[in-house]
Amino acid sequence: MxxxxxxxxxxxxxxxxxxxxxxxxxxxxxxxxxxxxxxxxxxxxxxxxxxxxxxxxxxxxxxxxxxxxxxxxxxxxxxxxxxxxxxxxxxxxxxxxxxxxxxxxxxxxxxxxxxxxxxxxxxxxxxxxxxxxxxxxxxxxxxxxxxxxxxxxxxxxxxxxxxxxxxxxxDTVREKDGLALSSRNAYLTPSHREEALKIPSSLRTASAMVSKGVLDSKEITSKMREVLAPLEIFYVEILDREFNQISHVEIGNTVILVEVKVGTTRLLDNIWL
Amino acid sequence: MxxxxxxxxxxxxxxxxxxxxxxxxxxxxxxxxxxxxxxxxxxxxxxxxxxxxxxxxxxxxxxxxxxxxxxxxxxxxxxxxxxxxxxxxxxxxxxxxxxxxxxxxxxxxxxxxxxxxxxxxxxxxxxxxxxxxxxxxxxxxxxxxxxxxxxxxxxxxxxxxxxxxxxxxxDTVREKDGLALSSRNAYLTPSHREEALKIPSSLRTASAMVSKGVLDSKEITSKMREVLAPLEIFYVEILDREFNQISHVEIGNTVILVEVKVGTTRLLDNIWL
Incomplete structure (x- = not known):
């Protein structure tokens, strides 16, 4: 090299x-x-x-x-x-x-x-x-x-x-417990790292809702906010692949995005449906 | 083609x-x-x-x-x-x-x-x-x-x-009387075109001063402003080839730039010395 x-x-x-x-x-x-x-x-x-x-x-x-x-x-x-x-x-x-x-x-x-x-x-x-x-x-x-x-x-x-x-x-690479890999994870204390698991958990919740036929964006994001609480949320959004807001999940054309603060660290993650 | x-x-x-x-x-x-x-x-x-x-x-x-x-x-x-x-x-x-x-x-x-x-x-x-x-x-x-x-x-x-x-x-192409070619010259009435000749005239004045050993930027630009009067002047500047202001002409590294309004038309011109 x-x-x-x-x-x-x-x-x-x-x-x-x-x-x-x-x-x-x-x-x-x-x-x-x-x-x-x-x-x-x-x-x-x-x-x-x-x-x-x-x-x-x-x-x-x-x-x-x-x-x-x-x-x-x-x-x-x-x-x-x-x-x-x-x-x-x-x-x-x-x-x-x-x-x-x-x-x-x-x-x-x-x-x-x-x-x-x-x-x-x-x-x-x-x-x-x-x-x-x-x-x-x-x-x-x-x-x-x-x-x-x-x-x-x-x-x-x-x-x-x-x-x-x-x-x-x-595709995003994740730890076994679901946390997305990021250079910023190095900033997390063990207890912050534990809290950060709420992020993949909220995305799994969204994915499970969609599997069950729930497609309404507001319904999904409000459930995700419950899962993420009490973390400080920058955004939880459901967008199409061109990054326009959509009121309903469109399978094959949707990104669900989350950004939160854990300790002093901003962490983001998303799933593509 | x-x-x-x-x-x-x-x-x-x-x-x-x-x-x-x-x-x-x-x-x-x-x-x-x-x-x-x-x-x-x-x-x-x-x-x-x-x-x-x-x-x-x-x-x-x-x-x-x-x-x-x-x-x-x-x-x-x-x-x-x-x-x-x-x-x-x-x-x-x-x-x-x-x-x-x-x-x-x-x-x-x-x-x-x-x-x-x-x-x-x-x-x-x-x-x-x-x-x-x-x-x-x-x-x-x-x-x-x-x-x-x-x-x-x-x-x-x-x-x-x-x-x-x-x-x-x-290099800039000029009419026989010195006016730089520009698509905007089409906007000029015959009398405006006549006034516009003050632009190449001011540049010739600058060039003549430099030939005679006058290198002071202020001295040159104030003379140019006299030649350009009574046209509305946007700028008369003496810069090096990297477009920094210089107090004295540096032969081989200078651009003298003029922009004025003739009638309703902005016209610009310059010489490289």
Whole structure:
């Protein structure tokens, strides 16, 4: 595995690679969720690139970028063992300069849900993803379904700006007890971790209701709120796959999304029905 | 010459073109200035694509998009006679959808000069140029030096977002009496056209002062303002090639820019020293 930190060097190297390229952009602190993205990329492409870059522009001013878990050595090991061909490890100063052109998230879909409590967060996400996609120029790029709104906005960007890459959504990986894997789980104390199980539990409740023929969004979300209590809820929403609110679950075209605060940590999860 | 109106059809067609591609994005009403861009593209590339698209997002709400001169048939003829291979003529509804991701001009360099009196104008310019560059995926794209700030911001976008295209600046084409060619000259009455000659005259004054060793920016711009009077002046600025203000002309690294209102028409011009 090669480790490269210069965007222009990576660009040059990849010009010599006449193969299908799968790309997984990450913020590091890699876990089984990331490994499943890498596996999928290995299956579908001849060459795999992973980036680890803790992107400052997607953190708001009052959010603690420095606290985000960093595990560079473990990340390298995981990539190596997973058969990654190139690990891209840029620093912030090669990725960003002064007074830059940036991406602007859609005025509606970029400012609901996660974007409502974190305005401008998705501008930062889209900007760094655009930069990374232009540097790597992959055949396919892999994103977890757990960050469903991020996945939705990146897919929109690629379509609306006529970019040349296939965005591949990958299923969420969960612990045995149902908690979705997230680098942020590292922040949880054992008792917070226990409380966090209310999240997958609320999604299972929703899923069970739908199985029994209950499709009314309000009925489902109010039951989910009961399951989540007393956690602080940012949102519980039932949307179609294009992220429009729907009054009734449409099987095959629905995402049910939850975000809550556990201790001081925001945790999100969702199911696709 | 092929005429194509669908972005995806153009993208598909160009995938079969294994040649260097030169691209000239325009808003139509083509004149000798555009023809000089096409000629340069023909010299440097094996295949040439021109787009004619009157981009709505770069006009502000109070600006009259509908009044912009339209000359579709003449444009087709000019492209055909200039040896263009593909003319791309999309409609607004295939270029834009609802609630879209957009580009955001840099907070400083995007909001001075033209961007000061037309805030958000350059967001629209960058968004459409990004879309067009992604559709055509050219080897080189050609822009006139007359719209110097636009050229500067597009070059910044390409560099900062790591895009794969060479931006080629092309010298301004002028009438015999010095007036820079512009689709907007069509708005001028004969007496306004006469007044507009103060613009190239002010630039010649600046150039003559520099030849005589006068390099002080304030001295030069105050003389230029005298030449331009009584026209309404939006700005007269002396900048380096990166668009920073400079107190003294630096030969080989300076742009002197003027924008004025003649009648109801904004006209801009500049010289590169």
């Amino acid at each position: 090669k480790i490269i930190s210069s965007p222009l060097e990576l660009k040059e190297q990849l010009k010599e690679v006449h193969k299908t390229v799968g790309f997984i952009p990450t913020m590091g602190a890699l876990h089984e969720g990331h490994i499943s993205l890498i596996k999928k990329a290995k299956e579908q492409n001849e060459f795999v690139v992973v980036s680890v870059f803790l992107n400052p522009t997607q953190f708001l001013k009052d959010e603690d970028l420095d606290k985000y878990p960093k595990k560079d050595e473990a990340d390298k090991k995981i990539c190596e063992l997973s058969g990654v061909d190139i690990l891209f490890l840029p620093s912030a100063d090669v990725m960003y300069g002064e007074d830059e052109v940036a991406l602007l998230a859609p005025k509606v879909r970029g400012y609901v849900l996660e974007g409502f409590s974190r305005p401008s967060h998705f501008n930062g996400v889209l900007t760094v993803v655009m930069k990374l996609l232009n540097i790597v120029n992959p055949t396919r790029a892999y994103f977890g379904k757990k960050d469903a709104q991020q996945l939705n906005l990146i897919s929109l960007m690629v379509k609306q700006l006529f970019m040349d890459v296939e965005i591949v959504p990958v | 092929k005429i194509i109106s669908s972005p995806l059809e153009l993208k598909e067609q160009l995938k079969e073109v294994h040649k260097t591609v030169g691209f000239i994005p325009t808003m139509g009403a083509l004149h000798e200035g555009h023809i000089s861009l096409i000629k340069k593209a023909k010299e440097q590339n094996e295949f040439v694509v021109v787009s004619v698209f009157l981009n709505p997002t770069q006009f502000l709400k109070d600006e009259d998009l509908d009044k912009y001169p339209k000359k579709d048939e003449a444009d087709k003829k000019i492209c055909e006679l200039s040896g263009v291979d593909i003319l791309f003529l999309p409609s607004a509804d295939v270029m834009y959808g609802e609630d879209e991701v957009a580009l955001l001009a840099p907070k400083v360099r995007g909001y001075v000069l033209e961007g000061f009196s037309r805030p958000s104008h350059f967001n629209g310019v960058l968004t459409v140029v990004m879309k067009l560059l992604n559709i055509v995926n050219p080897t080189r794209a050609y822009f006139g030096k007359k719209d110097a700030q636009q050229l500067n911001l597009i070059s910044l976008m390409v560099k900062q977002l790591f895009m794969d295209v060479e931006i080629v600046p092309v």
